[in-house]
Structures are given as C-alpha cells and as structure tokens.
Amino acid sequence: MKPYLLATIGASLFAVSFGTQAANVPEVLQSKCASCHALTQPESTSLDRLWERKGPDLYYAGSKFNKDWLVKWLQNPVKIRPAGEFYRKHVKPGTKEDVVDESSLTAHPELITAEAEAAANALMTLTGPADLVEKGAFKNQKVTTAMGAMYFNKLRGCSACHTTAPGKGGLSGPEIATAGERLQPDFIYSYIKDPQKIDKGIWMPKLDISDADLQKLTSYIVQLSAKEDKK
Ligand code: HEC
Ligand code: HEC
Structure with a gap:
C-alpha cells in the first residue's frame, strides 16, 4: 500500500x-x-x-x-x-x-x-521522467523539403549519422526516413535539442540550435515520413 x-x-x-x-x-x-x-x-x-x-x-x-x-x-x-x-x-x-x-x-x-x-x-504506459520531453514544443510549421534537407544534410551535418533514404547517409544513428511515423514530434524536437538529456552518454552531439531551427529540422523529419507513406 x-x-x-x-x-x-x-x-x-x-x-x-x-x-x-x-x-x-x-x-x-x-x-x-x-x-x-x-x-x-x-x-x-x-x-x-x-x-x-x-x-x-x-x-x-x-x-x-x-x-x-x-x-x-x-x-x-x-x-x-x-x-x-x-x-x-x-x-x-x-x-x-x-x-x-x-x-x-x-x-x-x-x-x-x-x-x-x-x-x-x-x-x-512507460512514460519515463515527467520532464524528459518538452510537451507542446513542436509548432508544426511547414518547411520546404529543399530547405529542410539543406539544414539536415549541410548546415547541421545530421546526415553524417542518419539516413534519410536507404543508403543515403551515415549508419551510426537510427534511420530518419520513417522517424516521423515512428516518433512523437515533441520527442523529435526534444531529442535534437538535447540528446544526452534523453539518452545519457549517447554520441549524437548536443548543438546550440535555436527554436526556429529546431522547428525546421523537426518539421522536415515529420514531413519526410508523410512523403514516404505516399510512395
Ligand atoms: C555523430 C552522429 C550523429 C549526428 C551528427 C546526429 N545524430 Fe541524431 N542520433 C545519433 C544517435 C547515435 C542516436 C540514437 C541512437 C539510438 O537510439 O540507438 C540519434 C537519435 C536521433 C533521433 C531520435 C531517433 C530515434 O529513432 O530514436 C533524432 C530525431 C535525431 N537523432 C536527429 C538528428 C538531427 C536532426 C541531427 C542534426 C542536427 C542529428 N540527429 C545528428 C547520432 C547522430
Ligand atoms: C534479443 C534482444 C531483444 C529482445 C528479446 C527484444 N528486443 Fe526489441 N529491440 C532489440 C534491438 C537490437 C532493437 C533495435 C532494432 C533496430 O534498430 O533495428 C530493438 C528495437 C525495439 C524497438 C524500437 C526501439 C527504438 O528506440 O527504435 C521496440 C519498440 C522494441 N524493440 C520492442 C520490443 C518488445 C516489446 C519486446 C518484447 C516483446 C522486444 N523488443 C524484445 C532487441 C530485442
């Protein structure tokens, strides 16, 4: 009791x-x-x-x-x-x-x-610590695929470790092509913002990314998955 x-x-x-x-x-x-x-x-x-x-x-x-x-x-x-x-x-x-x-x-x-x-x-039912994810952080603003891809691949170097299509990108992180279907958007946002807060010791770098850019990266990942579905 x-x-x-x-x-x-x-x-x-x-x-x-x-x-x-x-x-x-x-x-x-x-x-x-x-x-x-x-x-x-x-x-x-x-x-x-x-x-x-x-x-x-x-x-x-x-x-x-x-x-x-x-x-x-x-x-x-x-x-x-x-x-x-x-x-x-x-x-x-x-x-x-x-x-x-x-x-x-x-x-x-x-x-x-x-x-x-x-x-x-x-x-x-296994939700972990209450403050693990910033609830309501994701604003669901549209980003063009070209802009999102530029941030993901070039400006932030995410493709060094993540694939956005089979064979396209690095191998040390989870594939991102279907991440929007797999993951809650607020989780994606929070993970990019501070990977070690969620997964202690993980080798994804914690970068100093503004809220506006976190929104772009998260939108890109969410939209990428929606596009996969139509194929
Ligand atoms: C040095 C390699 C590396 C770089 C660079 C990197 N990541 Fe990661 N990322 C990882 C690893 C490793 C994980 C978690 C591994 C696991 O769960 O097994 C991860 C997890 C994630 C997740 C959660 C995926 C899931 O299925 O759990 C997202 C979303 C993500 N990364 C986005 C990004 C974005 C956006 C960038 C660029 C700003 C980026 N990553 C840069 C290695 C990297
Ligand atoms: C023999 C070890 C093993 C067992 C037993 C096992 N898993 Fe897994 N599980 C893994 C591995 C390894 C991965 C990573 C797979 C990948 O990334 O492709 C995984 C991935 C997952 C994922 C995705 C996690 C993520 O962060 O991407 C879920 C959900 C999952 N397992 C649920 C389960 C459930 C539910 C059970 C019990 C019914 C189970 N697993 C039993 C080894 C196992």
Missing part, C-alpha cells in the same frame, strides 16, 4: 519512482523484452552501458513512440538502426567508409497481432 501511494504521489520524483517502477512494468514486457531492453530507468549513465546494452531503452517508450507504429512494427520489425545496436560491433573495421556486417545482425522477435497490441499498450 505505502510504496504504491508514494509512487502515485511522487511519480515525477526520480528517487521515488525509481525504486517502485519495476512493479509497474507490465508482465507482458517483463517476461519477453526485459532481457534486451531497459524497462525502468537504469542507474548507470556510463558509456559502457551503451556498449553493453542489447537494445534501445524502452522505459520512456510512452513519451517517444506513436502507438500505431508500435503495433505495426512489432509484427514486422524492419531495421531502424542500419548497423544494429551497438553500431561499432557491426561495422567492418579497416574500410574507408562504414560497411555493415549484415551477418552479425539478428532479426528482432516478431509478435502476432494480439501480442503486438498488448505490448504496444503496455509500452505506452
């Missing part, structure tokens, strides 16, 4: 929610997903943990993903990170450009529809 009350009252207080969160992780995830994904906020913030982790953290999945995408993807888990998790383990050394060693990548577990819906519902 007592810990439950504390967790409810202090859900945003790290110290309190940390100790009690495990009890709140739905069983459907605990049994099948916890071996590869952090479902509660990890204590360690070191680079070693990123190197060792077998999958991306899911303890803030509810603040990150669009639920419809989760249901679809869990049944048909196409690659998001071209070089897997963690990318240095899956690129061949000694080559001038990164080449992915496809044979070292394993396929993601596939769920049937009912399981995918249950897992997606459960994931949406």
